[in-house]
Amino acid sequence: MGVTIKDIAKAAEVSYSTVSKALRDSPLVKEPTKQKIIKIAAQLGYQPNVAARSLVSKKSHTIGIVWPTIERVTHSALITGLNKRLEELSYTTLISINDMEHAINTFNRYQVDAIVAFDERNSQEPANSTVPIITYGIAHEESPFPTVDVNRKQAVRAAVNYLTEHGHEEITYIGGMTKVDHLQEEKVNGFLEAVQENGIAASSVVIAVEDLESYDGYEAMKKVCAAQAVPTAIISGSHDLSKGILRAVHEKGLSIPGDVSIISYDNIPATESFEVPLSTVGVPLHTITEKLADVVMRLISEEKVEQNIYLEPELKITESCQTRRRS
Amino acid sequence: MGVTIKDIAKAAEVSYSTVSKALRDSPLVKEPTKQKIIKIAAQLGYQPNVAARSLVSKKSHTIGIVWPTIERVTHSALITGLNKRLEELSYTTLISINDMEHAINTFNRYQVDAIVAFDERNSQEPANSTVPIITYGIAHEESPFPTVDVNRKQAVRAAVNYLTEHGHEEITYIGGMTKVDHLQEEKVNGFLEAVQENGIAASSVVIAVEDLESYDGYEAMKKVCAAQAVPTAIISGSHDLSKGILRAVHEKGLSIPGDVSIISYDNIPATESFEVPLSTVGVPLHTITEKLADVVMRLISEEKVEQNIYLEPELKITESCQTRRRS
DNA sequence: CGCTATAATAACAACGTTGTTATTATTGTA
DNA sequence: TACAATAATAACAACGTTGTTATTATAGCG
Secondary structure, eight states: OOOOHHHHHHHHTSOHHHHHHHHTTOTTSOHHHHHHHHHHHHHHTOOOOHHHHHHHHSOOOEEEEEOSOTTOHHHHHHHHHHHHHHHHTTOEEEEEOSOHHHHHHHHHHTTOSEEEEOOSSOOSSOTTOSSOEEEESOOOTTOSSOEEEEOHHHHHHHHHHHHHHTTOOOEEEEEEOOSSOHHHHHHHHHHHHHHHHTTOSTTOEEEEESSSSHHHHHHHHHHHHHSSSOOSEEEESSHHHHHHHHHHHHHHTOOTTTTOEEEEEOOOSOGGGSSSOOEEEEOOHHHHHHHHHHHHHHHHTTOOOOSEEEEOOEEEOOTTOOOOOOO | OOOOHHHHHHHHTSOHHHHHHHHTTOTTSOHHHHHHHHHHHHHHTOOOOHHHHHHHHSOOOEEEEEOSOTTOHHHHHHHHHHHHHHHHTTOEEEEEOSOHHHHHHHHHHTTOSEEEEOOSSOOSSOTTOSSOEEEESOOOTTOSSOEEEEOHHHHHHHHHHHHHHTTOOOEEEEEEOOSSOHHHHHHHHHHHHHHHHTTOGGGOEEEEESSSSHHHHHHHHHHHHHSSSOOSEEEESSHHHHHHHHHHHHHHTOOTTTTOEEEEEOOOSOGGGSSSOOEEEEOOHHHHHHHHHHHHHHHHTTOOOOSEEEEOOEEEOOTTOOOOOOO
């Protein structure tokens, strides 16, 4: 029951090949004819059949996204953003929440033009995909695919450096520490390296949290407050953790930044809606999606792409930080 | 560079139409020939081209899911489950995180066989889709589409009834109450109706929470504990809220079910991993996805489908509830 | 052995679109 | 006015697959 170019051709009293050209805005069609055809197409509610189109063009104008961990909220905003950006570039996204191999099979059938994989454990085997694949996560040389990587280590280092330069000598990092999640591990490593280099390793602490939920931050911060020596600055490993940390600070009656300065790692916007607008360090979400879409487009047009693409984090300081007098 | 049936035909020295039949397991092909073709197809890593297939069959074997609110975690498990079920039925899902209208246009181009909409505010206008649409949410007669609805009101009523029958006379409901979210409102209404009918309206309380996160439950429960008269039973509006409620109870040193009985609304599994396995009332996730997939299949094969399909909740009582002696 | 009935395979048209080639209409120029 | 050059449109093939029809190979039987 779908409207095809043949229906339009009949209505406009031209051949269907003329309709095809008119709708693709070809200069081979006279302007008035073109206008007439476009108008009729709109009236009939014509939607081009992607199957037919991709069959002949060998392009589907579709990007596959592998996202096996749909429950992880952190990535949701990322995918939403990427999807929006790709729509702007008139690509459609096909999201698969299966494992890599299964997803690639599906995507091959659909002849997607490229695949973006959010699978953390980027598989070592080259996974026989006929189309370019790009992964988001931790870059390493052996990866068979180009990778876009947020430089998390650098981000946390920047936060530590900033705080040290502003007189802080007791800094506590609250975040995930499981070896499994490399993304979290990188941040911790950045912290440890930086405090070492700045000579404040002795007075610096890492508090490991179970999960990255708001409540975990809350509990961790309560622990921190209970200790005899409260640090002068906190670095939080994620946006959600920061929410909990703020609650704990609030309950304890401490002031920010009077008693404690806080910098939160994140790449989500919306940190401004907090009671205290948080200082943050990380790559803006917009930058990541922009870059991912950009690389995908380059891969599709078969341009060369660097193996590892690092995005540099930005340090955004607000009133949640203040300079510390040496005591 | 993709492998087509013609490549297989050449390798197997048969015509391509024979290959097509062999791969679709047609009885028109002799068994040994069939086996040979299937083997070669596997060797070459053949994946049928969906574009070509759907062009000729007018079926895409693809289901579109409209999910504009990708950030809502609650639905994630639902979509993951639905996706898995549809895969079993050899359908692929196309998830769109755009608004209904935009999504329908995309889906029309892709010739999806049906659309499942998780958009809460199910639009009144019939949205000119050429394929059947089914919505998940609150059923009402005017909706232009068939709707699968969890009977939330009934669920909470069942919880209240159970508790009343077991001697509880002071019950508190903790949950969302904004008029905007009908899904939450229904539960509250169920509670209010039931306490009224059971004649315990005077001693029953509704605590409204801002959001449905774990922390909101925690805060609400702390408020409850602080009051002079602690209720003998709590009904929680969601799985996440329950997590926070349990923390608060734990902190306060109350025992479950000794001091307070708890029933949690939810349809997510994994409540068993809690310290105290919670009593729950709701429709099992599995039942919902099963039903949704079932209805979708019926719609595709053009069978008649009821306008509103109600799923009856199940009350699952564990050791988090106990009978209360009248004081 | 020769013929028909049937099994097995091959050839072909169609799905809706695009790019190329062929045809027809229009214009410019001597 | 006649003829080429060019503009506009139409016709056609192809993309990879499926369902239908046509052809060829095999078996059954008198």
